[in-house]
Amino acid sequence: KRLRDYGIEIGVLKTGKNNAITDVEGVKVGHTTRYKGEHIRTGVTAILPHSGNLFQLKVPAAIYIGNGFGKLAGYSQVKxxxxxxTPIxxxxxxxxxxxxxxxxxxTLNANPNVRSVNSIVGETNDxxxxxIRGRHITQDHVLDAIDKASSGPVDEGNVGAGTGTVCFQYKGGIGTASRVVTDKFGGYTVGVLVQSNFGGVLEINGAPVAKELNNYPSQFKYDVDGSCMIVVITDAPLDSRNLERLAKRAIxxxxxxxxxxxxxxxxxxxxxxxxxxxxIxxxxxxxxxxxxxxxxxxxSPLFLATIEATEEAILNSLFAAETMTGRDGHEVKSIPKNKILEILEKHHKIKGN
Amino acid sequence: KRLRDYGIEIGVLKTGKNNAITDVEGVKVGHTTRYKGEHIRTGVTAILPHSGNLFQLKVPAAIYIGNGFGKLAGYSQVKxxxxxxTPIxxxxxxxxxxxxxxxxxxTLNANPNVRSVNSIVGETNDxxxxxIRGRHITQDHVLDAIDKASSGPVDEGNVGAGTGTVCFQYKGGIGTASRVVTDKFGGYTVGVLVQSNFGGVLEINGAPVAKELNNYPSQFKYDVDGSCMIVVITDAPLDSRNLERLAKRAIxxxxxxxxxxxxxxxxxxxxxxxxxxxxIxxxxxxxxxxxxxxxxxxxSPLFLATIEATEEAILNSLFAAETMTGRDGHEVKSIPKNKILEILEKHHKIKGN
Amino acid sequence: KRLRDYGIEIGVLKTGKNNAITDVEGVKVGHTTRYKGEHIRTGVTAILPHSGNLFQLKVPAAIYIGNGFGKLAGYSQVKxxxxxxTPIxxxxxxxxxxxxxxxxxxTLNANPNVRSVNSIVGETNDxxxxxIRGRHITQDHVLDAIDKASSGPVDEGNVGAGTGTVCFQYKGGIGTASRVVTDKFGGYTVGVLVQSNFGGVLEINGAPVAKELNNYPSQFKYDVDGSCMIVVITDAPLDSRNLERLAKRAIxxxxxxxxxxxxxxxxxxxxxxxxxxxxIxxxxxxxxxxxxxxxxxxxSPLFLATIEATEEAILNSLFAAETMTGRDGHEVKSIPKNKILEILEKHHKIKGN
Amino acid sequence: KRLRDYGIEIGVLKTGKNNAITDVEGVKVGHTTRYKGEHIRTGVTAILPHSGNLFQLKVPAAIYIGNGFGKLAGYSQVKxxxxxxTPIxxxxxxxxxxxxxxxxxxTLNANPNVRSVNSIVGETNDxxxxxIRGRHITQDHVLDAIDKASSGPVDEGNVGAGTGTVCFQYKGGIGTASRVVTDKFGGYTVGVLVQSNFGGVLEINGAPVAKELNNYPSQFKYDVDGSCMIVVITDAPLDSRNLERLAKRAIxxxxxxxxxxxxxxxxxxxxxxxxxxxxIxxxxxxxxxxxxxxxxxxxSPLFLATIEATEEAILNSLFAAETMTGRDGHEVKSIPKNKILEILEKHHKIKGN
Structure with a gap:
């Protein structure tokens, strides 16, 4: 069950049909999940902005670096x-x-004479x-995720690139959400997909979950502590300058x-x-x-849509992810849903209460 | 009364002594408030990072542009x-x-042979x-704010540069707050001062105030709709690169x-x-x-401190600001405290409830 | 006489009609020159991209910061x-x-209800x-430069904002030039105007003038050493992203x-x-x-045009500027034209030799 | 023979001992050259800033994007x-x-518990x-270039990453140079290494070579037209902010x-x-x-050093590169040295003339 299935509604704008990045017409998502033996817990998620030849028909884009401790490929050419x-x-x-x-x-396979292409690859550390040191992803796993990409509802939680991620010390993963702005502003859709793998002091719809569960890092560690990849797609006609502004709002x-x-x-x-x-x-x-x-x-309405959809996509990733045991017996539990629902109820964060 | 006087506590870190930007040793703040006749509702706020000759002893700094629809002076040289x-x-x-x-x-007065100086001036539109078209601020008003700058508690609300500002459709103004990180991370203080003059969908400590009061812009206007100036000062020894990272967290x-x-x-x-x-x-x-x-x-602890102090400084500005009537009879009400306290109580956002 | 009048040709592209920024249709330039008594040697140069109401009909633009030790106003909103x-x-x-x-x-005078405007002001230190500490420019001087702006040939050298500037230890000033790209690439014009006030090791059309005259700083000083403001205008239809790329080439x-x-x-x-x-x-x-x-x-052709026109505009400023005596008896000589022409001749930099 | 062996001296500063990036103490360079059959003309060049474990002892750095149509890996984390x-x-x-x-x-081999590392890889299109579509570089080729890295003189021209590059329509390749600033400014060395693969209107030491040879693109093509990777290393103690400023001067x-x-x-x-x-x-x-x-x-002296060393490194790459025939019989000639020396002589660009 997703966040909204519990009566939890983020923000004030309406969602798209599936409350997913695929609500933007033409967008497809595919996952390859690598869960094998005791140690392999990883995967690939591919997002296709349209179904044509992306190299021949490029898509206006921008990348915003919220915090650049990461290895994303493709930044400078997009800038x-x-x-x-390419697919993302x-x-x-x-x-x-x-x-x-x-x-x-x-890209080379689909474009015989092309000798230069800018791959877009995001990552978090699972x-x-x-x-991770075993590097268990192959080119086939990646191509497979692209091949399997489809429109409609998107699998969330422990799938694809979210298979082995950790978020707020709970199991994270893939999450998605969308918003639609009013007709006066074009009726456009903003869809967001996240790979959640970061920390902080968890709040859900404004309820201080981490504080109430007394579960947050009292001392931050000298360590690589995750990341969050966020993909925002809209059918609103935006140039790269306004796309960068949109991207900033996701943070x-x-x-x-x-x-x-x-x-x-x-x-x-x-x-x-x-x-x-x-x-293009x-x-x-x-x-x-x-x-x-x-x-x-x-x-401005698109900014609000991006903020709301990102918040909800992250929370959807937490609600979908299930407890996982992996490398060296490390276990990461899913969020304690019953306790959290109690907290949310107490804080009047569930519709109908 | 400030936010905490109502039992409302933002975040998980401790505040400094006065919960103000002046908790950072040596920092001084001064206001000139221009409230005159029916139309003049403006002012100046000056922040002095130290009490020496700032030109002769420069301060490591960075400026982050959250959204650049503004006229701040001094950006490029700081970058x-x-x-x-100079004072801010x-x-x-x-x-x-x-x-x-x-x-x-x-600067020229205090430095006889200097022929170049980079003024730092932030602004919002009141x-x-x-x-505002009357341009009722003079050099004397500015110099006066600098002269009057003092340490200790900081006046908030309808003072200085916050005299005529509007925030979430209520009266905004000047607000401040601070946080102290644990000794393990140096025991440093982060102080924040804001001039709040912006919009959105108001939440207080996670409670959906705007939603419950049904008071948020359903349609965003084609108009200049305010701004927020945020000053973050810390005694943590940071170079400009990490100061820019800190600045990003304020947003x-x-x-x-x-x-x-x-x-x-x-x-x-x-x-x-x-x-x-x-x-320097x-x-x-x-x-x-x-x-x-x-x-x-x-x-990371300094990042969290900045986020918490900024959130609280904005809310302090709203709690301190009082209803004002100004140009052409325009009236902007203060936040409806009683209703808001009810909402916060209902959402378990007040300590002791 | 301008550079080309001596047979010195920079680059490979053709110039516009007047080899000036005003070769871009609709562009006007005006100067106010302040030369008074023994100490006032300054001025204002205004550039109008079109003759309509600039606030009501905004112009796509970008600003590139080559080296940000300066006080230019207006950067962040353009970004x-x-x-x-506004005029520049x-x-x-x-x-x-x-x-x-x-x-x-x-702007307020021409737009009765406007309450926010982003002034664009560049500067160098004369x-x-x-x-300069006397601040001898008034609002009237600025408005006068705007009023007097005209199309056609542009005065160069010791005029307007270039009145008191120094470049490569010689008298600098205002300079301008233009280039036209081939019809295949649209036949567009790129015009450049500079306020030259910087240092280095002077070369003219590739001839090592400073080296031969043994006139360059062997030790760089701990001092404010000038600046260069460059304005690039084109009738090529460019959005702000490609204008920023164009701007980078001027450096x-x-x-x-x-x-x-x-x-x-x-x-x-x-x-x-x-x-x-x-x-817009x-x-x-x-x-x-x-x-x-x-x-x-x-x-790419526009990039080359910008590079060539900037180089030539700077050299035009040096050729037009005349020896000046100013504050405290400081004298700055114009470039020694005869010697320079000899050097250029020796290096085969003059056409016809 | 290198540029200086012909009596051609760029700029006014002194070179380091070998006029190479390795003049900066501790810096090593290694090449793997892939020249095989009729179609493989590529390679790898590795630059090691010091000989210790780079992951355990990181090096202050910055990357400046002159023109971002490229696929360099590692930008955002450095920023x-x-x-x-890592090595570059x-x-x-x-x-x-x-x-x-x-x-x-x-990095994983040398650091058993590390699970995240930011590779720095630059490229141009050969x-x-x-x-290039055959992707003939393997991990072993890369590791081999690192292993072979040594101090002292650096091979230039058709080696390593410069094996198959083209510059100003002539054969490009690897080039290097260095400059030493005066003792007053610390006596520091700035070393530069380039992989030259770009176009324009060639000048050598200010002589208009392309113009005289009538060899420059009259019409720029709709095509990927190369790139230039520039590595600047100095023993001057600079933080990343001033390194970014230094990097800008290389362009x-x-x-x-x-x-x-x-x-x-x-x-x-x-x-x-x-x-x-x-x-670090x-x-x-x-x-x-x-x-x-x-x-x-x-x-400022370091800026001048960077400008001069970059110019000379590019020219060294052209002087060292030899005519090459490669894929599909494409031939790229080396610069016509005799003609060029005549042009330089005519323009008094050769010392002693």
């Missing part, structure tokens, strides 16, 4: 050119190179539960869950706009391109 | 050189030039209550009050470190300087 | 929103506030020749004159695109705007 | 944390992932001469060779400071670290 040209792949920290290589293979949603973007957390936001008219052909006879984009003044 | 060399002055949008000029006067604290950094909001964070050994002499025979700074790994 | 809404004013360092105030006056042109962007040099580039279809109305019923912009792939 | 923790590896565009993977292997050196940072050129500068006292231990009981860094005012 410079304002677009992405999420995986574990030490598998960024193989995932990046897989995206090269994927090394507590997963034998504000993360803040509302109690995340603090700790030193060791690699918190990145990848934002894309799928508006068809603004897609790789080759063109033209020196110009025409586009239709939102005015700056129309951004 | 390039990593320090500030906050005022209204159209008085940035006169405040900047006043800081030049202030044009709803104040006749996460703003997010927890329900702020969304809307399009028209100029949200800036100015962060400084007052650690004496790292102050203007002239020196030396080509080197020695410094002692926090390791990256020791930053 | 955030991607446009400018250049003046001396300590007159940025008064110039900024003048732009507020200018304090060697000018009594490459500066490099070719021997400039090194020394520590104390505030080197900024303001880039604008005047393409009519992309101008202040108020609009629409949430979208349509635009036609250059593809990334079509940028 | 955030201000240091690097240069290779071809599509081999970044395998090189990144090799650096992970290298796809004209090399069968000014590139400009002086006629480079224009064209749209398709991925021009990146990686800058490091090897000053021993400032190296991975684990420490301390929350602080002490450092001794250059004052901002002492940076």
């Amino acid at each position: 410079e050119l304002g677009n992405i040209e 792949v999420l995986t574990n920290t030490l598998s960024v190179p193989v995932a990046s290589d897989a995206l090269i293979s994927y 090394g507590w539960l997963n034998d 504000m949603g993360l803040a509302k869950t109690g995340g603090i973007a700790s030193n060791g957390s690699g918190d990145y936001v990848i934002a894309l706009s799928t508006a068809k008219k603004n897609l 052909p790789y080759s063109s006879e033209e020196i110009h391109r025409e586009s239709k984009v939102m005015r700056n003044e129309a951004m | 390039e050189l990593g320090n500030i060399e 002055v906050l005022t209204n949008t159209l008085s940035v030039p006169v405040a900047s000029d006043a800081l030049i006067s202030y 044009g709803w209550l104040n006749d 996460m604290g703003l997010a927890k009050t329900g702020g969304i950094a809307s399009n028209g909001s100029g949200d800036y964070v100015i962060a400084l470190s007052t650690a004496k050994k790292n102050l 002499p203007y002239s020196s025979e030396e080509i080197h300087r020695e410094s002692k700074v926090m390791r990256n790994e020791a930053m | 955030e929103l991607g446009n400018i809404e 004013v250049l003046t001396n360092t300590l007159s940025v506030p008064v110039a900024s105030d003048a732009l507020i006056s200018y 304090g060697w020749l000018n009594d 490459m042109g500066l490099a070719k004159t021997g400039g090194i962007a020394s520590n104390g040099s505030g080197d900024y580039v303001i880039a604008l695109s005047t393409a009519k279809k992309n101008l 109305p202040y108020s609009s019923e629409e949430i979208h705007r349509e635009s036609k912009v250059m593809r990334n792939e079509a940028m | 955030e944390l201000g240091n690097i923790e 590896v240069l290779t071809n565009t599509l081999s970044v992932p395998v090189a990144s993977d090799a650096l992970i292997s290298y 796809g004209w001469l090399n069968d 000014m050196g590139l400009a002086k060779t006629g480079g224009i940072a064209s749209n398709g050129s991925g021009d990146y500068v990686i800058a490091l400071s090897t000053a021993k006292k400032n190296l 231990p991975y684990s420490s009981e301390e929350i602080h670290r002490e450092s001794k860094v250059m004052r901002n005012e002492a940076m």
Whole structure:
């Protein structure tokens, strides 16, 4: 059951049909989950902004670095050119190179004469539960996640790149959510998908869960302490400048869950706009391109949508994730749902109470 | 009465002695309040990181641009050189030039041969209550705020640069708060002062106040809608790189009050470190300087401190501000405290309930 | 006589009609020169990207900070929103506030209900020749420069904001140049105007002038050593992202004159695109705007044009500036033209030799 | 023969002993050259800032993105944390992932419990001469370049990562140079190494070579047109902020060779400071670290050193590279030295003439 199935509603805006990143038309998500033996707890999640040839029809994009202690591949070209040209792949920290290589293979195969491509790979560190040093992701695992990508509801929790992640000292994972802005502002959808693997002082819909459970780090450690990858996709027609602004708001949603973007957390936001008219052909006879984009003044509702969807996507990841035992017998428990529901009820955070 | 006087406690860290930016040793704050006739509702707030000659003994600093729809003076030199060399002055949008000029006067007077100085002036737009087009701030008002700066408790609400501001559709103003990290991490203090003048969907300590009062913008307007200036000062020895990281966390604290950094909001964070050994002499025979700074790994507690202090400083500004009538009869009410306390009580947000 | 009048040709591209920033249709430039008594050697230069109401019809823009030791006003809003809404004013360092105030006056007068405006003011420090501490620029001087702005040839050398500047230890000043790209790339014009006030090891069209004249700083001083303001305007339809890329290339042109962007040099580039279809109305019923912009792939010729025009604009400023005596009897000589022409001839840098 | 062996001297500062990046004490460079059959023309160049365990003793660093059309790995963590923790590896565009993977292997092998490492890999596209789609670099090739790294003179031209590169339509490759600042400014060395693979309008020591040879692109192509990777290392004690400033100056050196940072050129500068006292231990009981860094005012001589060394390193790469035939029979000629020496002589660019 997802957050809303318990009557917990984040924010004031409406969700899309499936309350998922795939509510943005054309977006597909696929997972490869690697759960094997006692030590392998990792995976790959692929997000496809559209189903065509992404290299031939690039997508306006921006990446915002909330906290740059991470190994994301592809940042500088997106910053410079304002677009992405591959699927977005999420995986574990030490598998960024193989995932990046897989995206090269994927692109070369589909584009015979291409000799340069900018892979977009995000990561968090699942090394507590997963034998990350073993680098158990192969190119096939990555290509498989892309192949299996589909629209509709998205699997959450211990799947794909979220298989072995830890969030607020509980089991984290993949989560997603969406929001729709009012017709006056175009009726656009903002979808968010997260790979949650970070720490802080957990709050759920404003209830001080960590405080009440007395479960938060009293002393922060000298250690790599996770990360959060956030993918934001919208059908609102945005150029890369306004996409970067949108991306910045996702970190504000993360803040509302109690995340603090700790030193060791690699918190990145990848934002894309799928508006068809603004897609960018790789080759063109033209020196110009025409586009239709939102005015700056129309951004605020999309900002709120991004904040709400990010907060909810993170919470969905926690609600979906189940207790897991992994590397060297490490166990990470899922959030204690019964206790949490009690706390939320006490704090009037459940609808109908 | 301040937030804590009602039993409302934000976060998990301890406050400093006065729960104010002045808890950082040596920091002084001064206000000039301009409340005159029916139309003048504005002012100046000056923050002095130390009491010496700031130009001769510069302070490591960084400025983070949360949302750059604003007119802050001084950004690029701080970014390039990593320090500030004047008091920090906050005022209204159209008085940035006169405040900047006043800081030049202030510096030239104290430094006979100096011919270049980088004024730091932040602003928000108080044009709803104040006749901002009248530009009613003079150099004397600015110099007066600097002169009057003192340590100890800080006046909040409708004072200084907060005289005419509006926040979450209620009366905003100046607010402050502080946090102290544990001895293990140096026992340092982080102090925050805000000039609150922005919008969003108000939450107080996690309680959905705006939702329950049904008081939030259902449609965001095509308009300049305020800003938030945030000043963060710490005695932790930080270089400009880690000060910029600290500054970024202040926007996460703003997010927890329900702020969304809307399009028209100029949200800036100015962060400084007052650690004496790292102050930078203007002239020196030396080509080197020695410094002692926090390791990256020791930053996380300071990040949490910044988030908590920012959230509380904003809420303190709302609790201190009183209903005001200004330009053209515009009235902005203070937050409805009784109703809000009821809501907070219902949501178990008041200690002892 | 300008550089080309001596047969010295920079680069490989063609110039516009007047080899000036005003070759971009609609662009106007105006100067106020303050030369009075023994100590006042300063001024104002105003650049108008179009002749309409700039606040009501904003211009896509970007600012690149080559070296941020400077006090330019207006950076963050341009970065955030991607446009400018006032004339661009250049003046001396300590007159940025008064110039900024003048732009507020200018905008408020023309726009009765406006209560927020982002002034764009660049500066360099003319304090060697000018009594800069006296702050001898008034709002009227600024408004006068705007009023007098005209199209056609642009006065260079000791005029406007270049009145008291020093460049490569010679008299600097205002300079301008332009380039036109081939029809295949749209036939667009790139115009550049500089306020030259910086140091390094002077080269002219590749000839090692400073080396041959043995006139360069063998030891760099612990001092504020000038700056260079560069304004780049094009009629090529560029969004703010590609304008920032264009702006970065201007520093490459500066490099070719021997400039090194020394520590104390505030080197900024303001880039604008005047393409009519992309101008941005202040108020609009629409949430979208349509635009036609250059593809990334079509940028390279514009990059080359910017580099060449910047190099030539700086050299034009040196060729136009005349020996000046100013504050405290300080004298700064113009470049020794005869010797330089000999050097250029020897190095085969003059056409026809 | 290198540039200086022909009597061509760039700039005014002295070189280090070998006029190479290895003039900075402790720096080592290693190449793996892949020249095989008709189609494989690629390689790897590794630069080691010191000979210890780089992960355990990190090096202050910054990366400046001159033009971000490139796939460099490792940017964001360097930006955030201000240091690097692996050797720097240069290779071809599509081999970044395998090189990144090799650096992970290298680090994991030497550091048994480490589960996160930020590989630094730069690249340019050698796809004209090399069968880049074949991805002919393996982890062993990368590890081999690291193993073979040595101090002393550095091989230039068609070696390592420069094996298959093209520069100004001639054969490019690896080049290096160094400069020493005067004792007054610490007597520090700045060393530069480049992988040259870009275009523009070639100038050599200010002589308009491309113009005289009539060999420059009259129309820029819609195509990926190379890149330039620049590594700058100094023993001057610099923090990451001043290293970023240093890095920016390298692009000014590139400009002086006629480079224009064209749209398709991925021009990146990686800058490091090897000053021993400032190296950063991975684990420490301390929350602080002490450092001794250059004052901002002492940076200008280092800026000039960087500009000169970069210009000369690029020219050295051209002088060392030899004509090569590669993929599909593509031939790229070396620069026509005799003609060029004639041009330089005519322009008085050769010492003694």
